[in-house]
Amino acid sequence: MKVSIVGSTGYTGLELVRLLNKHPKVELEILTSRSFDGEVISDIYQNLKGEADIKCEALDIDKLAESSELVFTALPHGVSMEVVPQLLAKGLKVIDLSGDYRYDNLETYESWYKAHNSPELFKDAVYGLPELNRAEIKGSSLVANPGCYPTASILALAPLVDKGLVDLNNIIIDAKSGTSGAGRKLSLGSHFCEVNNNFKAYKVANHRHTSEIEEKLGILAKKDISLSFTPHLLPINRGILATVYANLTENIDSKSLLKHYQAYYQDESFVRVMDEGKLPEIKHVAGSNYCDIGLTVDERTKRVIVISTIDNLLKGAAGQAVQNLNILAGWDETLGLDNVGLYL
Numbered sequence: 001m002k003v004s005i006v007g008s009t010g011y012t013g014l015e016l017v018r019l020l021n022k023h024p025k026v027e028l029e030i031l032t033s034r035s036f037d038g039e040v041i042s043d044i045y046q047n048l049k050g051e052a053d054i055k056c057e058a059l060d061i062d063k064l065a066e067s068s069e070l071v072f073t074a075l076p077h078g079v080s081m082e083v084v085p086q087l088l089a090k091g092l093k094v095i096d097l098s099g100d101y102r103y104d105n106l107e108t109y110e111s112w113y114k115a116h117n118s119p120e121l122f123k124d125a126v127y128g129l130p131e132l133n134r135a136e137i138k139g140s141s142l143v144a145n146p147g148c149y150p151t152a153s154i155l156a157l158a159p160l161v162d163k164g165l166v167d168l169n170n171i172i173i174d175a176k177s178g179t180s181g182a183g184r185k186l187s188l189g190s191h192f193c194e195v196n197n198n199f200k201a202y203k204v205a206n207h208r209h210t211s212e213i214e215e216k217l218g219i220l221a222k223k224d225i226s227l228s229f230t231p232h233l234l235p236i237n238r239g240i241l242a243t244v245y246a247n248l249t250e251n252i253d254s255k256s257l258l259k260h261y262q263a264y265y266q267d268e269s270f271v272r273v274m275d276e277g278k279l280p281e282i283k284h285v286a287g288s289n290y291c292d293i294g295l296t297v298d299e300r301t302k303r304v305i306v307i308s309t310i311d312n313l314l315k316g317a318a319g320q321a322v323q324n325l326n327i328l329a330g331w332d333e334t335l336g337l338d339n340v341g342l343y344l
């Protein structure tokens with residue numbers, strides 16, 4: 001399949017180039033960039049030297065439509081919505097990595113982001129979390145790739161929420177992300193001296209991913225959910241670890257709950273449920289498309305504590321986007337995604 005990337009020089013764009021360049025069923029056609037128009041991607045990111053020596057071009061919708069069947073948009077939210085409707089109007093399929101088409105509810109989007117210019121597309125957009133929406137992703141023309149924190153959080157909670165095993169109004173998600181989660185653009189909060197030797201919470205009680213997690217888990221529970229989500233910035237490049245606390249509604253021990261999680265995810269290629277006593281770590285998943293999940297029931301408080309880890313740039317972004325491409329195209333879901341974690 002002929003595929004192009006809009007916004008190819010950001011961190012998720014880089015990861016898409018790296019993955020798609022080795023994908024056995026993909027031909028990489030056009031890489032667009034405003035800032036690096038005319039420059040070769042492997043001169044910008046020299047890890048790609050001799051692998052993907054493709055010249056970046058300015059965005060030209062007609063040219064994309066002539067050369068490609070599917071386009072990945074790896075642009076900031078608010079910018080994606082300026083481009084995606086034009087691509088769809090040309091008959092292209094789109095996998096969008098931004099938050100712009102992730103919501104079912106326009107009011108929710110507009111209260112956490114800003115005014116939307118194409119809400120009529122919400123009904124066609126499919127939330128691209130394969131473990132929950134595989135059937136809808138297949139054959140869809142607009143896949144809204146989930147946020148990185150929502151991927152780690154929803155996968156940690158889905159087996160509990162789906163079966164009504166926890167109180168839906170007391171869930172707490174305490175999540176930590178590596179700095180690449182903030183993208184390549186420069187900002188005071190993510191420069192070296194601010195992040196190195198440091199660990200801080202940010203956007204407490206007002207991070208936009210709270211609404212994405214609440215909406216998607218609410219759909220699963222068929223009830224409104226209100227939860228607390230606190231993100232933190234880790235002094236590492238990549239990886240997310242989410243610690244989730246929820247009050248159990250019935251008596252169940254760690255062993256039985258782990259069995260439930262193992263059964264829930266038994267057919268999933270990219271979710272690994274840990275054995276009893278083992279917990280996920282970022283270094284086990286960094287560099288791979290896996291989400292690792294471990295849990296313990298605190299018998300004293302009747303609370304379950306679930307830990308999940310992902311690589312924010314892979315299962316949290318570009319890897320999940322390639323997984324969605326594989327599903328959409330009807331290919332083996334693991335094509336181009338066979339890396340194990342780097343560990344060191």
Ligand SMILES: NC(=O)C1=CN([C@@H]2O[C@H](COP(=O)(O)OP(=O)(O)OC[C@H]3O[C@@H](n4cnc5c(N)ncnc54)[C@H](OP(=O)(O)O)[C@@H]3O)[C@@H](O)[C@H]2O)C=CC1
Pocket residue numbers: 007008009010011012013032033034035036074075076077079097098099146147148180181182183184185312313316317
């Ligand atoms: N980083 C992460 O871990 C994750 C990111 N995402 C989402 O994926 C998308 C891309 O993120 P990421 O790659 O990290 O971001 P970056 O900031 O690294 O890259 C975004 C790219 O988009 C292009 N761009 C920026 N502003 C504009 C504009 N106004 N008009 C056109 N192009 C623009 C830039 O490339 P150029 O100037 O060359 O055109 C830029 O390199 C975002 O929506 C992000 O929220 C989702 C999950 C995880």
Ligand SMILES: CC(=O)N[C@@H](CCC(=O)OP(=O)(O)O)C(=O)O
Pocket residue numbers: 077097098099146147148149177178179180181182183231233
């Ligand atoms: C560390 C860091 O700054 N992370 C980003 C999340 C990036 C992401 O996945 O967000 P969207 O895809 O929803 O834009 C943040 O907190 O905004």
